Amino acid sequence: MNPVSTLKTFEDIDCEFPKSLQSALELMADEKTRGQPLAGGTDLMVQWESGVIPIPDRAISVKNIPELREIRENGSNVIIGGSVTHMELRQSPIVRRWLPSLAEAAATIGGFQIQIMGTIAGNVANASPAADLAPSLLITDGTVLLASVEGEREVKLTELWTGYRKIDRRPEELIVSFNLPKLLDDYFESWRKLGPRKAQAISKVMGSSRGRISNGVVESFKVALGSVAPTAIRFFELEQWITGKPYSKETLQEAEQRSAALINPISDIRSTAEYRKWVSGKLVRCFLENLAGRSNK
Amino acid sequence: MNMAATTEVRERVKLVGLGVPRLDADEKVRGKAEYADDLNIPGAWHGFVVRSPIPHGRIISLTLDPGYDWTKVVVVTPEDIPGNNIVDMMGRDMPFIAHDEIRYLGEPIALVAAPTRKLARESAAHIHADIEELPPLLSLGELVDQYKKDRSSLHELSAQTIRKGDIDRALREADIVIEGEYRAGHQEQLYIEPQGMAAIPGEDGSIFIHGSMQCPYYINPELCETLDLPAEKIRVKQSAVGGAFGGKEEFPTLLAGYCALLAIKCKRPVKIIFDRHQDILYSTKRHPVWTRYRTGLKKDGTINGMKVDFLLDGGAYTTLSPVVMYRGILHSAMGYRCDNVFVDGHVYRTNTFPNGAFRGFGAPQAIWGLESHIDDLAKACGMAPHEFRLKNALKEGDTTPTGGVLRYSVGSQDVLAKTIEKSRFGEKLQNGSRGNPHEKKWYGIGMSFFAHGAGFTGDGEARIKAKVALDLEQNEEGRPVVNVRVSSTEMGQGTFTILPQIVADALSIDLDYVRCPYPDTLYVPDSGPTVASRTAMVVGNTVHGAAKKMKVQLEEYVSNEIMNAGDVYLADGQFRGPYETGRISFHEAGMRYLENNGPMRVYNQFSLPDYIHWNQKTFEGDAYPAYSWGCNVAEVEIDPLTLELNVLKVTATYDIGKVLNPVLAMGQIQGGLVQALGYAVMEKIEIVDGKFDASRMQTYVIPTTLDIPEFDLDFVEFPYEFANPGAKGVGEIPMDGLAPAIANAVEQAAGVRLRELPMIPENLFAALHETETYKI
């Protein structure tokens, strides 16, 4: 009944502030010096305080490691360091030009304070199904780069989340960066978040899409939703089905129904299973309608 | 004699009616105000409440872990209570510390205090209760089901009826009978400052309670029996309060009791400061409500009779629930002409935290159902919502459901007419989408009209007889000041500004000569609790009377001791005699008085007009000395794709009597409307496994600035003639009418009526999918 976890306080945490990725990885390599990676702390501090996860003995601050702070173009991809903040994402001309739904999603996270502290790696590694950046990352078919003193490892974003609050990261690894294919010409993205209020809202359902409609035919359509399953998910089956279909009332209707049928959401404090299922179909319809509205048919 | 004959006397501008800045603004903006957790109490230990982990059961034994070092902490169990283990509120059914039956999850089973908060919490984890579990009753839903089936199985905490006319005949003779049921869940006050209290034991066995509270004089009598102390030995002082909304009306007695019991045992000060999570889990909320209406109508829209069931979920103990229910039933058929009204009010026990006071105190719960129902009535006889209300609204000379006569100060017709006109209600009503599948956005407009009884319900004011004092004293700088001595509290609403405005006007002096010190029962008489929108009207009137008395005494003093003249009068801050002999300022006369006589204290006491009659048994007569009136129009937009509800605009007019300070009054209206918006469309908290689910700000969702609609707000002034300067009360009425106005707008927009708060998309989804026309 009485939370025993509160007996330890934040001051009891031994926190390291490594200046380079190499020294951070060295600390992570040894079990004795390893600590919980700490970026903006906007997820961790809430969870520590509420006892959701125990306050650790050690933490490694990754927020100011230079290698984790960059946003740059690399040919047809954009590289985003793990410690890039939501505020940087929403303001970066590169992100806004090439990954517009990621920029839009970042702009809906928390309020300014949270956007200034919270990071992309934190949002991803916290692995909440309600992480607002997840759908926009998923629709790029990009990868995440993980590193340890042993070397680097590239994981597909679509394979990163392995379950509710779980990611494919080894204890000694840190997230270094995200490698995200740019939005191609004549492709468009959409983002929409449904929350209980207009700001400072954890999503009930949210999602992103990327695609192209040309000559009245859906040439490509990638869509991912969050808060409707244990992890944010891509709707691969729907994508396959719809590719090559004419954009029509019937297609929209069926896409809506198929999308809803693909998921089996839960009822929780934020919403009901029935509403989530239904509105997921509506969001997919809305994304297709947006795409059609912007494509030159 | 230094007569200020030469100084130019400017004509004084009246302060009542002006938007003078809050007198407490400076200390709050500069961070100087001391809230409960800021109080520097040397040697204070931290208290912590050990609570039941289950909602219903019987304690078999309580064990202190024998392996734990108990020498560093103090534990209080029922055996340590000096007096009776009873919280002496309206019912005497609640123990301070449970000793036998556990009636809600979180009920105290022991108290601990330790030098640090950490140690207090740690030691609490080493106290174990062996509890035999009993089946709990946890929700309003279960309560209502049971009420409909067989109410004898429910534990009734309180009941009251209103009987006017002959309801059976009225329904029999009606052309149309319309029924409707409405519900709403808990609402959390979510004041900025969580609950906090300290108890400091005195050498002489007395106890000093200092902390965050609305009603200092609730605490002394309610603790006497438990602490086995006479009231004089319990001193209570209010610290700065960061919002209360009713949440600090009766609950602080519990916290004060826990602190006092611990302080007595460990012989040192003890404080308990809740964090937000504890505060939401273990403090009072608005009572969940269920109402059922059966109304008989004539074809022309006349209301023949109204039969109402009004049921509140009281939580585990009686506390203040009876009065909340009284106010609820008194507002459940109020506002419209009707000769036959039957209301049955009930409060039943559930195994949840006792529900309590929250802005509106039963009225918002009642008006939510009533004003939704009124739209259904209008529809049933083919009238527009505003036409039906204009036809039936009470006006001067009409009688209320309890047979009270609306004698004067009745702004009902004006608030209606003005709001309807300003919002262009009739015209915009035509634009309602009514769930049209071809529209990209659904638009709807809806209204509500309501009264709010000003002051205590029933015989409350007659019993309390608010007492106030004014002290003419020297302040620290040696200036003469008038200290307003009332137990009324400032909690952000502006009391400590409007009372000085009234006093300054009555004495015709500048505002910086008048102050409201924090109430301390050592110095202030009992002007009653700061609740029921009563302070501006009742206490305002009583300090006004006190100031008039002080004026007479000062005039006599100046006449006899300074001017040696007959009639001396004080005006524009100057005493003047009958001849042009000169003038003397308030400042100077005050100084002279203080030097020669010491401080001056005048008392005054509130009394109701003779013609106010009330029968507390039968609920007949004048339920309130006066009513404030309001009308709300809400315009909404719904996205048919997601069913997200956007409240676009609220147009509202209020008659709160004389508007003492338009800036503060408008602040009350705006803030109250935002709180009402939260109640209407987003605030949701439920009991899961016996425990409140949305127990953090992360999950308990209140409106942000972005959620606030456009406001078009106005007052019409119908001063309350009996009580100078004529205020009727503004604190609660903004909470009353927004939810039904929005529900009525949603009905116009989506074509379905929502009968449960909050009106979240999930509920609209469920309601729409029950209809024929709307399918997935």
Ligand SMILES: Cc1cc2nc3c(=O)[nH]c(=O)nc-3n(C[C@H](O)[C@H](O)[C@H](O)COP(=O)(O)OP(=O)(O)OC[C@H]3O[C@@H](n4cnc5c(N)ncnc54)[C@H](O)[C@@H]3O)c2cc1C
């Ligand atoms: C008031 C408030 C509002 C919020 N609103 C939203 C919202 O609207 N939408 C939303 O999605 N989220 C929201 N959040 C959650 C949170 O802000 C975001 O998820 C944020 O992106 C987390 O980033 P961080 O840097 O603060 O992570 P931290 O709390 O520092 O870390 C989170 C997790 O990531 C791990 N981690 C961090 N960096 C690395 C790394 N480089 N390598 C490996 N592991 C790493 C940590 O160990 C931890 O497990 C909100 C939080 C608060 C407090």
